[in-house]
Amino acid sequence: MDAPKPAFKERVFSGVQPTGNLHLGNYLGAIVKFVELQKTHECIYCVVDLHAITVWQEPAELTKAIREVTAAFIACGIDPKKHIVFNQSQVAEHAELAWVFNCVARLGWLNRMTQFKEKAGKDRENASVGLYAYPNLMAADILVYRATHVPVGEDQKQHLELSRDIAQKFNSDYAASIAARGFGDAFFPLPEPLIQGPATRVMSLRDGSKKMSKSDASDQSRINLTDDPDTIALKVRRAKTDPDPLPQDEKGLETRPEADNLVGIYAALADTTKADVLREFAGAQFSAFKPALSDLLVAKLSPITAEMRRLKDDTAYIDSVLADGSVRAQAIAAETMKAVKDIVGLVRR
Numbered sequence: 370m371d372a373p374k375p376a377f378k379e380r381v382f383s384g385v386q387p388t389g390n391l392h393l394g395n396y397l398g399a400i401v402k403f404v405e406l407q408k409t410h411e412c413i414y415c416v417v418d419l420h421a422i423t424v425w426q427e428p429a430e431l432t433k434a435i436r437e438v439t440a441a442f443i444a445c446g447i448d449p450k451k452h453i454v455f456n457q458s459q460v461a462e463h464a465e466l467a468w469v470f471n472c473v474a475r476l477g478w479l480n481r482m483t484q485f486k487e488k489a490g491k492d493r494e495n496a497s498v499g500l501y502a503y504p505n506l507m508a509a510d511i512l513v514y515r516a517t518h519v520p521v522g523e524d525q526k527q528h529l530e531l532s533r534d535i536a537q538k539f540n541s542d543y544a545a546s547i548a549a550r551g552f553g554d555a556f557f558p559l560p561e562p563l564i565q566g567p568a569t570r571v572m573s574l575r576d577g578s579k580k581m582s583k584s585d586a587s588d589q590s591r592i593n594l595t596d597d598p599d600t601i602a603l604k605v606r607r608a609k610t611d612p613d614p615l616p617q618d619e620k621g622l623e624t625r626p627e628a629d630n631l632v633g634i635y636a637a638l639a640d641t642t643k644a645d646v647l648r649e650f651a652g653a654q655f656s657a658f659k660p661a662l663s664d665l666l667v668a669k670l671s672p673i674t675a676e677m678r679r680l681k682d683d684t685a686y687i688d689s690v691l692a693d694g695s696v697r698a699q700a701i702a703a704e705t706m707k708a709v710k711d712i713v714g715l716v717r718r
């Protein structure tokens with residue numbers, strides 16, 4: 370007889386780190402999708418503060434950034450009543466499951482993680498153990514809710530693959546115990562990344578080969594969610610381009626990273642495709658395209674900016690959202706942890 374196929378309830382989980390300013394890359398690469406998925410799925414969105422401290426954070430700045438990301442979630446249209454918005458450190462089960470995963474994941478797997486190599490740089494000996502084990506905590510974030518779908522930017526693809534490897538190894542290492550407890554042939558789902566849309570990788574406005582990043586020394590390289598309309602217009606006007614007019618089709622963008630980036634941003638904001646944008650702007654000079662782009666940016670971002678500014682002063686409200694979300698998240702996470710303890714053979718109350 371076939372073992373019963375476990376049917377996992379579809380559930381979305383994603384996390385954003387509270388470090389520095391949120392920018393257009395965070396918005397188009399992730400948050401827009403978070404908002405969209407609310408229509409079709411049960412969603413859990415987490416401010417991953419425990420991930421942030423894998424590199425040292427000024428305590429007062431960290432507190433501020435946790436509230437700011439929460440405010441951005443709400444301002445962008447995430448509904449914390451219908452779905453769950455919370456910060457990671459308020460649900461201890463994340464760290465607890467991460468320990469179990471530290472014992473499931475292999476050193477060889479973590480050694481392949483390109484983000485660790487990039488962030489640790491040349492001085493690996495001096496990187497925190499947390500930075501190295503970061504992907505295990507990320508797997509725990511997702512799997513403590515047995516989430517099935519994870520909207521992320523392109524750069525998180527490798528970490529998602531590791532989460533799947535961890536889920537699979539746990540399922541197979543403990544297969545007999547999992548089956549004996551009535552969970553069928555798999556306790557954890559293999560979470561799928563959702564990476565779609567014309568702007569999953571928003572690039573720097575100064576260098577089309579580099580990602581838009583909060584750690585770029587030049588503020589001109591990114592559009593922050595807190596920039597005012599004049600700043601946005603100025604940054605777009607100064608954005609690096611080439612001297613040619615816009616091409617007829619996407620093929621014509623292949624060797625033009627800066628043009629490709631701006632067209633991608635336009636398409637994502639207008640909720641259309643690059644092909645459609647080029648149908649409208651084929652043959653146009655950047656002197657014509659840039660003002661259209663900055664108008665669109667201002668139209669889309671200014672309501673968000675205004676709401677973020679309003680929420681910024683209401684820390685009591687923000688903290689109450691996080692507290693309420695944490696309680697609801699923990700109810701799910703605690704159930705998973707109980708089952709994990711039973712499966713692994715730990716004695717519990």
Ligand code: TRP
Pocket residue numbers: 382383384385386417420506507510511519520521525528
């Ligand atoms: N590592 C992600 C990033 O840097 C943030 C993150 C932490 C995350 N835990 C997660 C994303 C779980 C998705 C799911 O962007």
